Amino acid sequence: MASLADVFTEKERTNLLKARLAVDIAKSGLDQFAENEAKTVHANIYNTVFASVQAPNACILCQTAILLKSPTPGICNKRGVNSLCTTMHDSMATKPQPYPTNVCNKIFDEIKNLHKYSIPSWRNTRAELWTQNPWEIAKAYLPPD
Numbered sequence: 001m002a003s004l005a006d007v008f009t010e011k012e013r014t015n016l017l018k019a020r021l022a023v024d025i026a027k028s029g030l031d032q033f034a035e036n037e038a039k040t041v042h043a044n045i046y047n048t049v050f051a052s053v054q055a056p057n058a059c060i061l062c063q064t065a066i067l068l069k070s071p072t073p074g075i076c077n078k079r080g081v082n083s084l085c086t087t088m089h090d091s092m093a094t095k096p097q098p099y100p101t102n103v104c105n106k107i108f109d110e111i112k113n114l115h116k117y118s119i120p121s122w123r124n125t126r127a128e129l130w131t132q133n134p135w136e137i138a139k140a141y142l143p144p145d
């Protein structure tokens with residue numbers, strides 16, 4: 001019989017391992033632990049930020065791209081004043097800009113502050129879903145794909 005290494009590419013084997021890991025996590029009840037953890041982190045971040053702004057409101061508009069500074073090493077490929085970013089900030093709608101009440105920018109900073117190395121996986125997470133979905137913030141702490 002052919003071995004796993006003969007049949008699958010490196011990437012496919014990695015994906016298989018991830019799928020296997022997901023099953024193990026689900027079986028062990030670790031997913032419940034992770035879910036609680038995600039909710040706690042989410043609540044802590046929102047409590048901190050809402051306590052620091054005058055008129056806190058839950059925003060569902062800001063995309064990750066407009067909160068991310070240009071350039072951001074490793075994500076944004078703008079390399080000089082006249083160079084254009086073609087990864088995240090490639091249209092008017094995704095240009096970096098502060099949101100009027102600043103809530104999302106502060107959530108963004110708080111996610112970064114809580115990250116061990118201050119480099120969350122911004123590509124993993126969709127900022128417009130942060131308010132409603134704790135997992136969306138948790139994903140910023142998972143390794144990038």
Ligand SMILES: [Zn+2]
Pocket residue numbers: 059060061062099103104105
């Ligand atoms: Zn916003």
Ligand SMILES: [Zn+2]
Pocket residue numbers: 069070071072075076077078085086087088089
């Ligand atoms: Zn960019």
